[in-house]
Amino acid sequence: MSSNIVWHNAAVEHDERVSQKGHDACxxxxxxxxxxxxxxxxxxxxxxxxxxxxxxxxxxxxxIRHGLNADLGFDDASRKENIRRIAEVSKLFIDSGLIVGTAFISPFKEDREQARAFAGDKFIEVYVDTPLGVCEQRDPKGLYKKARQGEIKHFTGISSPYETPEQPEIHIKTNEQSIEASAQQVIDFLYTKKIINRNS
Structure with missing residues (x-):
């Protein structure tokens, strides 16, 4: 990074933005x-x-891969850069006072920990735990079939590993509950942590 680049503090602070919105950011x-x-x-x-x-x-x-990360592939190095950029963008959104959601495979523990380091205590890991067989049966984009046929390289769960979260803040087992119940599980966690309140 150039020594000529200096971080500028905003006139409106994070706490002011959170107060205006009536809930915490995460x-x-x-x-x-x-x-x-x-x-x-x-x-x-x-x-x-x-x-x-x-x-x-x-x-x-x-x-995100249609725009910001359109230049990235799916090899390990590109996946890491994909997650790094998203973590950086998320950090900015958090500073603005938003509740940010990111839906990425993010298969590597190291990369998720990097995102956690960026977001600090605002980071909430939500492990959407669905057995590989169920995911492959669903295969909404036909990706697993292509991966099995060798048409897609570095495909998570088939030819590239997925490192299971060890202590996620929220663990959702989709084969045991509905989408509605899964979403409510997240909302209930936000209530419990007082990120949002019952009067929201």
Missing amino acids: LLWYTGLSGSGKSTIANAVDRKLYELGCHSYLLDGDN
């Missing part, structure tokens, strides 16, 4: 295999937050 980091239900649950949570009057925004993996 980063809901949804992680899980492709087809596990990350985006579906994240969107359901985002809808609930909106209906509660909360200020939130969801960063979806596929959407």
Whole structure:
């Protein structure tokens, strides 16, 4: 980084933005295999937050790769850079006072820990735990089939590892409950941690 680049503090501080919004800011980091239900649950949570009057925004993996990360591939180095950029963007969103959701496979523990380091105590890891067999059966994009046929390299769960979260703040087992119940599990956690309140 050039020595000519200096960080400028904003005239409006983080605490002021949080106070204006009426709830705390945080980063809901949804992680899980492709087809596990990350985006579906994240969107359901985002809808609930909106209906509660909360200020939130969801960063979806596929959407981000259409723009900000369109230059990245799917090899390990590109996956790491993908997550680093998202963590940096999320940090800015948190500073603005938002409840940020990110739905990315983020298969490597090291990268998730880097995101946690960026967000500090605002980081909430949401492990969307869906068995590989169920994800492969769903296969909404036909990716598992292509990976099995060798058409997609570095595919998480098939030819590239997924490192299971060891102590996620929220552990959702999608084969045991509905999308509605899964989304409510996240909302209840936010109530418990007083990130949002019952009057939201």
